[in-house]
Amino acid sequence: MRSPIDPFTPAVELAAAIRRKEVSPVEVADGCLERMDELDGRLNAFCHRADDDVRKAASAAADAVMRAASPEDLPPFLGVPLPIKDLLDVAGWPTTHGSAGAGQAPAAASDPVVRRFVDAGFVLLGKTTTSEFGTLPFTESEALGASHNPWDPNRTPGGSSSGAGVAVAAGMAPMAHAEDGGGSIRIPASCNGLVGLKPTRGLVTNSTVSVEGLGTSGVLTRSVADAAAALDVLARHDPAAWWSPPTPRRSFSTAVEGDMPTGLRIGALTDSPIGGIGVDPVCAAAVGVALRALEASGHHIVDTRLPLPPTEELVAAFTTIWNIAGAGVVLADPDRVEPHNRALRDAARSIDSWAYAEAVKKTQQLSRRIVEGFVAGFDLLVTPTMACLPPLVGAWRAGTDDNPLMALLNSYPMGVFTSVFNVTGQPAISVPLHHDDATGLPVGVQIVAAPWREDLLLQVARTLELAHPWADRRPALG
Template sequence: MNTVRPFTSNGGSEERVLAGISQAYPGRVGGWLLWARHPPRWSSPERSGAVSFDERNPQLNAVTWRNDEEARAAAVEADRRLAAGEQAPFLGVPLPIKDLTPVAGWPVTFGSRGASETPSKESELVVDALAQAGFVLCARTNTPEFGVITVAENVRHGITRNPWDTERSPGGSSGGAAASVAGGMFPIAHANDGGGSIRIPASYCGLVGLKPSRGRVPRLAQSWLGAVVEGVVARSVADSATVLDAISGPDPAAWYNAPAPARPFAEETDTPPGSLRVGLMAQAPIGIPTDPACTEAARAAAAISEEFVPPFIALTQAGLADYEGVDWSAVEPHIAHQRKVAGELGAYDYALAARTLELISRREVVRWGRDFDVLLTPTSAILPPQAGAVLEAQHAAPDQPNAEVVASVSFTAFGNATGLPAISLPLHWTEAELPVGVQLTGGPWQEAPLISLAAQLEQALPWAERRPSLLATA
């Protein structure tokens, strides 16, 4: 198993080298204590006192690789840009990249023993957009192998743990990203979502997880017929909306292009959503039992809305054929099985599955809005599973569907199949202080009213002051 590459220490000079991060996070910055609190422009103030990366990551295993030299150089550049009066929205703010996403000059392992550490030749488009927004890209976060299960667990890098309860998982596939933010190591983290991989970890970790519409954020690799979209996990709706402004835009090469918004998404957080019909669906549509706490979370959120109305994996396997330079003899058993199934999938079968997905998507998009404008559901049908349990079950029965994986995506996969935008909000906590997310799904390319409604819910049911007890020891 690879270990996280440690930062080198150069004593007191770090105060000057990290000036960009120091200005972004006023307070003590040295030895890569990343921040003491958010600057005024950030919508969610961090608790007082610096957070030590080296203290926190061994408890959570959220970050698998760090690039201290490049990050320090980027911090120096951020310092120069700040001194010159530049106003990039996230100038000097540290941000990790998920270990499924190429970054030029960085290794990407996909959480697999079969992947080499050959540096990528080019970055995914969202990486360039995040850098242009001023973020200091400095680390990689853990994922399941090739992102195909809903926990950040793999044999190569190990098990990522949930800051709210380290005996539980933070979810996946962006589990390392969510754990790093909820655990206080970063204020925001890159993530992507092909079936719930932004929203599920956000739900399990008490964060905001916004999945943009298909075609909203340009992407080099159109994975799973465009079902995979780029985004972040963050602490607030405003932070998520501001990042969406930074990474979205037209893409001439894309299969789908979302229309430009009427105004910046960040402005929607101060704009009343107007009259919206909110549909409530508290039980999973595929017959999966829903945990009572998840149902309670959805009903509690619905109780502050004005109007309710009653509403209504072949492509994933085939996507494993897209990876190059992988030693498939070294992958985990469930990945080997899925690749075997993919190899038996003929062109006709793939085309039929793709066509079926397209027809379902078109049907649901056309029907959207007849009875409701926003669909409110639990984000997941279950609470965070025990750490290590899902991976163990996958290894024990690699050719069988995993019940917890299916339950995790039972409310989220619909948004990827249809391309509709969705956001998970931390609106409920159990008696054991586990966060429970509530999902809002909007109409085609309707991030604006979704963000506006989400901001209203954040104000009505605030979560900014909630922190895992783990952070009380920092």
């Protein structure tokens, strides 16, 4: 029996309905599980299901609602289902990191990000697919199989938070955990017609600092309000982390609900930050849609250019660090690691510690140069999220028989605009502002702010959401 709950209801609205006792967490969980049964066989968003755990947690949430003296006493997302990307540990569940070489032993403890979600009342819905170690923006692996885009199953949903994007876009979950080390929140947001915010480096802390601070956790959502409310859950001071700022004094939800700013300096970047990569005209046109809407809202479009370093400097520094993605993962069978990741591991082992330290230093120097120029020239920068539409499933494989690292080179058009801001650590959000008339595919626009200005980023994203609403755009899933 199909659930009466609209599977595309935003998480904040779902949480409010649960607090008002208009819907039970058990009904909500059952609706998600039913939709997973219906759709996941052809889309492949989930790699681990624990339906009994889900129903038990939903039942406990329902009991908590009935016992509460007041709705204000309840956690903000009590009873709302949320899946976790299979790069983070959830106590009692296996973490494969998308690799056939990983073991299946259950994790002993949950990552701090997972614990924050649980403390906020979320019901953990399962684990979502990812590319092996999160190194590619495609999930098509020996371990987890291929994940497919709900808008066109012949296309990739992006990645490496592939399953997270599929789950939310297809209505299997109202919100999903994601991680971003080179675009892995923003790329699936663009591919699937979602909102994806990468926070400032250090604002959200995991159990360890990922790839020298290039990586961070976040969520994929359908609305800006959901993205803001989720960041309020995740952006908590963590005294045990290597670095962690104080908990923000003003909630991000409050910022989005308040008066919108005007008079901001808005810059644009539509040429690829890496030479030799073309930008699809549809992706460039999406930036124009955003700029016209922002200008109409009282902001100033400026001609200042982002001071990017030479391509070879930026790529060399980033890839030297990116080689260690997957380091620390305990492997039961290293021979089953995929060829491109074996090549990355071999490359990492060939670099001595001195050269690696030099690359880390160089990355920090390049970051400073870019951020100083950004702050001097803009309040916000608008770019395409990707230089291309979602590629066909399997597109990353071209040439990999001769050179496994072609898998990464073939992925450059997807991450060329996003990865720069993993280097700088700036907050960046992808919003589904545009679509391609020829294919019907969503096209994301990336907005970037200065470090620690998530409030400004979310406010302007909300302005665009009001100017060009996307809530009713849904894939035709049959």
